[in-house]
Amino acid sequence: MTSPPLTTREYAYFHITGPSTHEDVTVLLGVKPSEAWNAGDVNLRTCKPRKLMSWRLRSSLDDTRPLAEHIAQILEGLYPRVDALRRLWVEHDLTLQCVGYYPSSGHGMHFDREQIRKAAMLGLALDLDFYFIDDHAHEI
Numbered sequence: 001m002t003s004p005p006l007t008t009r010e011y012a013y014f015h016i017t018g019p020s021t022h023e024d025v026t027v028l029l030g031v032k033p034s035e036a037w038n039a040g041d042v043n044l045r046t047c048k049p050r051k052l053m054s055w056r057l058r059s060s061l062d063d064t065r066p067l068a069e070h071i072a073q074i075l076e077g078l079y080p081r082v083d084a085l086r087r088l089w090v091e092h093d094l095t096l097q098c099v100g101y102y103p104s105s106g107h108g109m110h111f112d113r114e115q116i117r118k119a120a121m122l123g124l125a126l127d128l129d130f131y132f133i134d135d136h137a138h139e140i
Contacts, residue, residue, distance in 0.1 A: 001051065001052060002137045005046075007064065008064075008100065008101065008102050008122050009064065009100065009101040010064075010065070010067035010070065010098075010099065010100040010101075011058065011059060011061075011063045011067075011070055011098075012058075012059050012067060012070035012071050012074055012096065012097060012099070013034065013056050013057060013058040013059065013074070013097050014050070014056065014074050014078060014091075014094070014097070014099045014124075015054065015055070015057040015084070015093070015094075015095045015096075015097050015127075016054070016056075016088060016092050016093065016094055016095075017051075017052045017053060017055075017092060017093045017095075017117075018052070018056055018088070018091050018092030018093060019053070019091055019092070020053060020054060020091075020092070021038050021053060022036035022037060022038055022053055022054070022055045023118070025053075025055045025088065025092075026055070027086075028084045028087065028088065029036045029047070029081050029084050030081070030084075031057065031077070031081070033055045033056055033057055034056050034057055034058040034121075035054070035056045036053075036054060036055045036056065037050050037053070037054050038050070038053050039051060039052055040051050055089075057074070057077070059065060059071075059073045059074055060073065061073060063072045065074075066112075067098055067100055067109065068115075070098075071096065071098065071115055072115070074096065075096075075115065075118045075119065075122070078122050078124075079118060079121075079122070082121065082122060085122050085123060087122060087130055089123035089134060094122065094123050094124050094125065095124060095125045095127050096119055096124045096125070096126050096127070096130070097127045097129070098126070098127065098128045099129045099130075099131075100128075100130045101130075101131045101133055102130065102131070102132055102133065103132070103133060104133065104134050107130060107132070109128060111126075
């Protein structure tokens with residue numbers, strides 16, 4: 001019996017870095033981050049102080065859902081906060097981070113016009129990290 005094929009995994013999150021504290025960003029946006037730290041906080045993995053403030057809001061969807069659904073959920077959640085985001089984008093980097101793990105046969109990504117329009121209105125940069133996993137352990 002053959003092993004099941006590798007499963008595509010995709011997720012997205014909204015990421016802010018900049019000079020303020022993550023507490024200030026939370027108050028301004030009125031939403032609790034999925035993960036956050038301030039410059040100077042100790043990174044428990046490296047035991048070194050962090051260089052930048054980081055504020056992240058992850059999609060609540062499972063990583064087996066299509067990336068487009070993660071993106072849509074994040075953009076819909078951010079859109080009502082456009083005024084607060086515009087105050088942040090002057091001194092902060094606002095990024096829609098997209099991550100995917102795919103079989104080595106390849107993958108492409110499509111952003112529709114409305115997703116691009118919303119991301120631009122919110123002042124978001126796009127960062128796409130795609131990883132291709134070999135299928136050597138699986139029979140073909």
